[in-house]
Amino acid sequence: xxxxxxxxxxxxxxxxxASTPILLAALGELVVEKAGxxxxxxxxMMITGxxxxxxxxxxxxxxxxxxxxxxxxxxxxxxxFGFITQILKSxxxxxxxxxxxxxxxxxxxxxxxxVGIKAPSFPRLDIPLLSDIPVLGPILFRHDLMVYVSLALxxxxxxxLARTRAGLILRAVGENHAAAHALGYxxxxxxxxxxxxxxxxxxxxxxxxxxVRVPQWTEGMTAGxxxxxxxxxxxxxxxxxxxxLGAYLFGGVTVLQLNLQAAAAQFPLAxxxxxxxxxxxxxxxxxxxxxxxxxTRRKVVYLAVxxxxxxxxxxxxxxWTTFKVEFLSMSxxxxxxxxxxxxxxxxxxxxxxxxxxxFHAST
Amino acid sequence: xxxxxxxxxxxxxxYPGVVANNDISFEIGHGQVHALLGENGAxxxxxxxxxxxxxxxxxxxxxxxxxxxxxxxxxxxxxxxxAMVFQHFSLFDALDVAENIALGMDNPPGRxxxxxxxxxxxxxxxxxxxxxxxxxxxxxxxRQRVEIVRCLLQNPKxxxxxxxxxxxxxxxxxxxxxxxxxxxxxxxxxxxxxxxLEEIRSLCEHATVLRLGEVVADCDPRQQSARDLxxxxxxxxxxxPSREAGAPGEVLxxxxxxxxxxxTDFGTALRDVGFSLCAGEVLGIGGVAGxxxxxLLAALSGERLAPAGTIRLRGKDxxxxxxxxxxxxxxxxxxxxxxxxxxxxxxxxxENALLxxxxxxxxxxxGFISWPRSRSFAQRIIEGFDVRTPGPEVAAGALSGGNLQxxxxxxxxxxxxxxxxxxxPTWGVDASAAAAIRxxxxxxxxxxxxxxxxxxxxxxxxxxxxxxxxxxxxxxxPIRPAKGLTTEEIGLMMGGAHDMEVAHVETLAEVxx
Numbered sequence: 001x002x003x004x005x006x007x008x009x010x011x012x013x014x015x016x017x018a019s020t021p022i023l024l025a026a027l028g029e030l031v032v033e034k035a036g037x038x039x040x041x042x043x044x045m046m047i048t049g050x051x052x053x054x055x056x057x058x059x060x061x062x063x064x065x066x067x068x069x070x071x072x073x074x075x076x077x078x079x080x081f082g083f084i085t086q087i088l089k090s091x092x093x094x095x096x097x098x099x100x101x102x103x104x105x106x107x108x109x110x111x112x113x114x115v116g117i118k119a120p121s122f123p124r125l126d127i128p129l130l131s132d133i134p135v136l137g138p139i140l141f142r143h144d145l146m147v148y149v150s151l152a153l154x155x156x157x158x159x160x161l162a163r164t165r166a167g168l169i170l171r172a173v174g175e176n177h178a179a180a181h182a183l184g185y186x187x188x189x190x191x192x193x194x195x196x197x198x199x200x201x202x203x204x205x206x207x208x209x210x211x212v213r214v215p216q217w218t219e220g221m222t223a224g225x226x227x228x229x230x231x232x233x234x235x236x237x238x239x240x241x242x243x244x245l246g247a248y249l250f251g252g253v254t255v256l257q258l259n260l261q262a263a264a265a266q267f268p269l270a271x272x273x274x275x276x277x278x279x280x281x282x283x284x285x286x287x288x289x290x291x292x293x294x295x296t297r298r299k300v301v302y303l304a305v306x307x308x309x310x311x312x313x314x315x316x317x318x319x320w321t322t323f324k325v326e327f328l329s330m331s332x333x334x335x336x337x338x339x340x341x342x343x344x345x346x347x348x349x350x351x352x353x354x355x356x357x358x359f360h361a362s363t
Numbered sequence: 364x365x366x367x368x369x370x371x372x373x374x375x376x377x378y379p380g381v382v383a384n385n386d387i388s389f390e391i392g393h394g395q396v397h398a399l400l401g402e403n404g405a406x407x408x409x410x411x412x413x414x415x416x417x418x419x420x421x422x423x424x425x426x427x428x429x430x431x432x433x434x435x436x437x438x439x440x441x442x443x444x445x446a447m448v449f450q451h452f453s454l455f456d457a458l459d460v461a462e463n464i465a466l467g468m469d470n471p472p473g474r475x476x477x478x479x480x481x482x483x484x485x486x487x488x489x490x491x492x493x494x495x496x497x498x499x500x501x502x503x504x505x506r507q508r509v510e511i512v513r514c515l516l517q518n519p520k521x522x523x524x525x526x527x528x529x530x531x532x533x534x535x536x537x538x539x540x541x542x543x544x545x546x547x548x549x550x551x552x553x554x555x556x557x558x559x560l561e562e563i564r565s566l567c568e569h570a571t572v573l574r575l576g577e578v579v580a581d582c583d584p585r586q587q588s589a590r591d592l593x594x595x596x597x598x599x600x601x602x603x604p605s606r607e608a609g610a611p612g613e614v615l616x617x618x619x620x621x622x623x624x625x626x627t628d629f630g631t632a633l634r635d636v637g638f639s640l641c642a643g644e645v646l647g648i649g650g651v652a653g654x655x656x657x658x659l660l661a662a663l664s665g666e667r668l669a670p671a672g673t674i675r676l677r678g679k680d681x682x683x684x685x686x687x688x689x690x691x692x693x694x695x696x697x698x699x700x701x702x703x704x705x706x707x708x709x710x711x712x713x714e715n716a717l718l719x720x721x722x723x724x725x726x727x728x729x730g731f732i733s734w735p736r737s738r739s740f741a742q743r744i745i746e747g748f749d750v751r752t753p754g755p756e757v758a759a760g761a762l763s764g765g766n767l768q769x770x771x772x773x774x775x776x777x778x779x780x781x782x783x784x785x786x787x788p789t790w791g792v793d794a795s796a797a798a799a800i801r802x803x804x805x806x807x808x809x810x811x812x813x814x815x816x817x818x819x820x821x822x823x824x825x826x827x828x829x830x831x832x833x834x835x836x837x838x839x840x841p842i843r844p845a846k847g848l849t850t851e852e853i854g855l856m857m858g859g860a861h862d863m864e865v866a867h868v869e870t871l872a873e874v875x876x
Contacts, residue, residue, distance in 0.1 A: 165471070172455050172466050179453035182417065183467055184437030353456060 006259045012139045012252075017213060019251025020150050021046070021205040021222070025229035026236070026243045027150070027157055028201025033233055034161060035194035036174035036354035040096025041081050043226025044103020045199050046206035049074040051107040053207025054217045055114055063122040063211050067146065067204055074203020075196045077103060082195040086188045089358050100226070108219045119215035122146075146208050151244075153201070158240040170194060174352035177359045187359050202226065228333070235340030237350045246340050253332035261328050276309050276338055283342060301345050305338065366429055368393045368552045369414070369445075369521055374423035376409055383409035384420070385576045391521065391569075394550045396543065398563040398584055400596055401573035402793050407556050410573070411523050414554070415447045416440035428520070438469060446514035447523040448507065456499030456629055460509055463498050467513040485512045488542045499629040502858075503530035503651045511542070522546065523554045528562060529819065530652050533854035540566055558596065560589040574598055597794045611829070612642030615813045616694075616782050621673040623662055631655040631837045633662060638832065638842055640782065640813040645804065647828025647845060648817045650857050655837035656817045657699065660786045663815065664696035665689040676782065690722045693781030697771050699790065699817075701764065705771045708760030712752065715759050716741035716774055723778040740777070748773030749799065765796035772800050776807050783807060786817040801827050821853060833857045 025042050032039050049070035057066025081099050084090045122144050131141040161167040173180045173190045181187050209225065210217050228250055236242035280302055287294060294302075367390035374387040383406045391397045401407045412418040414425065416434030425432045427443055434440035437447075454463050461478050465471035472480065478494040485492040490508040498506060507527060514522055524543075528536045543553055543566065557563055563570060564584045572580040572595045580595045587595075621636040633655050640646055650656060661667040663674065665686035674682040681689055686696075698704045706715045717737040721727045726737045741755035748769045752762055759767055768789070775783060788804065789797035805827055808814045817834075818824050824831060824845070831845040835858035843852075 165465070168458075168462055168465060171458065172462075175455040175457050176453075179449075179455060180466075182437070182449060182453040184416070184441075185466075350457065 023247035024205035028198035032198035038356040041099025044100035045202035047107040049203025049206030050210040051111040054210040070203040070207030071200040074199040078199020250336040257328040370426040398567035398570035405573040406576040444520035446519035461494040504535040532857040616640040647824035650834035695775040695780035696784040699786040706759040744773040765792040
C-alpha cells in the first residue's frame with residue numbers, strides 16, 4: 001500500500017477534467033427535464049458529439065471548431081427526438097432509448113476512419129496571477145476553456161431558471177403544460193428549444209471526452225456517461241448546484257479509484273461502507289436535533305444502505321484480491337448514487353409535474 | 364343603452380361530430396354582470412375560449428368597444444383587456460403565488476415590485492394573499508384568489524369567470540360576490556358562467572341561456588324563478604329524486620380514529636376520522652375539493668390500507684384488507700375520476716365491468732375469465748342504468764361523462780353492496796343523468812345498504828343525505844342530521860372562509876415527518 005504516490009493537488013485538478021463531460025450532459029438534461037421532457041437519449045447524443053467533435057477537430061486542427069460542431073450535432077440529434085416526441089407525440093421513453101441506440105451506431109459508422117488518430121491538443125488557459133497561487137492555482141486556475149465554460153453554464157442555468165422570465169416560463173411548461181397552454185405559452189416551442197439546448201450540451205460533453213479527456217476516438221468511448229448524467233439529474237432533485245456536486249463527486253471517485261488502482265491501495269475503499277454508515281449516523285442525529293421523528297421513507301433508505309454496506313464490507317476482505325479492479329470501477333457509481341440519494345431523501349424532490357407526459361393542444 | 368362593450372355576432376364552431384356553438388349572438392355592456400347559463404356540453408366553455416383567443420371560430424365576428432375583435436391567442440385577448448379565471452385552475456403547484464401571477468401577465472414588473480402590487484391589489488378587493496407561498500399548499504379558495512388577482516393586476520375591461528364557485532365554501536362565495544360587485548361598480552364587465560341558478564339570480568343582471576350550442580333565451584335572471592331557468596337550460600321538466608324515509612337499521616360500518624399521512628406532497632392527511640354508518644342510511648360528506656375526499660375514499664375502499672382496528676364492518680376489522688377482500692365482504696366504492704380511476708378508458712365496458720365485478724359476480728373461476736358472464740354483467744348494467752352506448756364492447760373512454768358515470772355507479776350498485784362509498788357521483792353529468800344516479804343511490808339505501816356520498820355539490824347532499832358532515836383539512840366535522848341544516852351552518856362545517864392560513868405550513872411539516 002503506497003498512498004504517497006497520489007498527489008492530492010493533481011488529483012483534484014484531474015477530478016475537474018474527469019467530471020466536465022458528465023456535468024455538461026447532466027446540466028443539459030436538467031433543462032430538458034425542467035421543461036417536462038424526459039430525453040433518455042443523452043448517451044446517444046454524447047457519443048455522437050464525441051465522434052463529430054473529434055472528426056472536425058482532427059480535420060480542421062482546431063478543437064474549438066470540433067466543440068462547435070459537436071454541439072450542433074448533439075442539438076440536431078436531439079431535435080430529431082424533439083420532432084418525434086413533440087410534433088408526432090410519440091412515447092418519450094421509447095424514443096429516447098431508440099435515440100441512444102441510433103447514436104451509438106451512427107457514431108461507430110462515422111468514427112471508423114478516425115480510430116487510432118490522436119486529437120489535436122486543446123491548450124490550457126492558465127489564468128494569469130490566479131494560477132500562481134500555491135495549491136489553489138493548480139487546482140482551480142490551470143484548466144482548459146471548456147472546464148470554465150461548464151462552470152459558467154452551471155451559474156447561467158441556475159440564474160436563468162430561478163431569476164428570469166424565460167426560466168419561469170420553462171418551469172411553468174414543465175410543471176403544468178395544460179395551464180401554460182391556457183395562458184398562451186407555446187408549450188411545444190419551449191420544449192423544442194429546451195431539447196435542443198440539452199442536445200447541444202450533451203454533444204459538448206461527448207466532445208470533451210474525445211478531444212480532451214482521452215483524447216482519441218474509440219467506439220463506445222462515452223461508456224455510460226450519459227446514463228450517469230441522467231441519474232445525477234434525478235438524484236440532484238433537478239437543481240443545478242446539486243448537479244455540479246453530483247458530477248464532481250462521480251468524477252472525483254473515478255479519478256481516485258484510477259489512482260488507487262495504480263497505487264494498489266485498498267484502505268480507502270474498504271472504508272467506504274464505514275463512511276456511508278457515518279453519513280447515516282450524522283443524518284439521523286441531525287434529524288433528532290431538529291426534533292423530527294424518522295419517517296418510514298428515511299428508515300427504508302437507512303436499511304437499504306446498511307444492507308448494502310455490511311455484505312460489501314464482508315465481501316471486501318474475501319473477494320478483494322480477485323476482483324480488485326471491478327470493485328474499484330464500480331465505486332464511482334455506488335458512491336455518487338448513495339450520496340445523492342441521501343441528499344434527496346432529506347428534502348423535497350421537485351420533479352416537474354408534467355415530466356414525460358405527452359402534451360396534446362386540443363383542449 | 365350606450366354602446367355595448369363586447370358584441371358577439373353569429374359565432375359558430377364545429378368539432379368533428381358536434382357543433383359546439385351554433386350562430387351565437389349576444390352583447391355585454393360596460394360594468395354589467397352577465398351570466399352564461401347552460402348544462403355541461405351546452406357549449407359555454409367553447410364560447411368563452413373563443414372570446415379569450417384559445418379557440419378560433421369557424422364563422423361569426425366579435426366587436427370590442429366598437430372595434431373588430433379577433434384574438435389569435437390569449438396574449439392578444441389580454442392586451443385588449445379581456446381576462447379569464449379558469450374552472451380548472453390554470454395554476455402551477457410547485458411555483459409560488461408571485462411566480463404564478465407573473466406568468467399570467469405580459470410585462471410583469473420586478474419580483475419585489477410585483478409582490479408589493481399583489482399585496483396591495485389583493486387587499487383592496489378583500490382577497491388577502493401572501494405572494495411568497497407555494498400554490499400547491501393553498502386551499503381552493505385561496506387558489507382562486509390567485510387567479511382573480513392575476514386578472515385584476517391587468518385592469519381588465521371584461522373578466523370571464525368559468526364556474527368560479529364550484530370549489531368554494533358558502534362564506535367564500537359571499538366574499539367573491541362582494542369583490543365582483545365592487546368590480547362591476549368600477550365599470551368592469553363580468554361574464555359569469557355557471558349552472559348554479561340561485562347564484563346567478565343573486566348576482567347577475569342579465570343572462571344568456573345556451574342549450575346544445577345554441578342561444579335559447581336571453582333574460583333577466585332576477586325576474587325568473589330558479590325552476591324556470593332550469594327548464595330553459597335542460598329543455599324538459601326535471602324530476603326530483605324521491606325517497607321513503609325509513610328508520611335506520613343496525614350499524615354496519617364503524618370508522619374510529621382513522622389517521623393516514625398524505626399520499627403525495629400535495630395530498631391531504633386524514634386526521635382522526637370517525638363515523639358510523641347504519642343500514643339504510645345515506646351519509647353525506649361535503650367539503651371543498653382537496654380536503655381529504657380522495658384520501659378518505661381510498662382508505663374506505665382499501666386502495667390505501669388503514670391502520671388495524673380503524674375500520675370495522677359489522678365489528679370485523681377490515682382496515683388491513685385490500686380492495687378485493689373488502690369487495691368480497693360487501694364494501695364497494697366508486698372514486699371521483701372517471702377516466703383512469705373508476706374506469707380504464709382504453710378498455711371495453713365488459714372489461715371494465717370485470718375489473719371490479721370479478722369477485723362478487725364470480726366472473727373468474729380458477730384464474731380463468733368467463734367472458735360470457737362478464738359480457739352479460741356489462742349488458743345488465745347498460746340496460747339497468749340506461750347507459751347510452753352501442754354495446755358492451757365499446758371502450759369506456761368513448762362514452763360521454765354522464766353515460767360513463769351511470770355505468771360506473773351501476774356496476775357497483777348491481778353487485779348489491781352492503782356499504783357503498785361514492786365520491787362526486789354526479790360531477791360533470793347532465794341534469795337528467797344526475798337525477799337518475801341520485802335516485803339509484805336512494806333506492807340502494809332503501810334496500811338496506813349503507814351509503815357514503817362524498818360530494819362538493821351541497822344541494823345534492825341536502826337532497827339525498829340522512830346525516831351530513833364535512834371534511835376540512837382531513838378532519839371530519841361533527842355529524843348532524845341533514846334536515847334543517849342552514850347554509851350558514853354547513854359553511855362553518857366546511858371550514859368557513861379560508862383566510863391567510865399560516866397553520867398550513869405547520870401541518871405540512873407534520874405530515875412530512
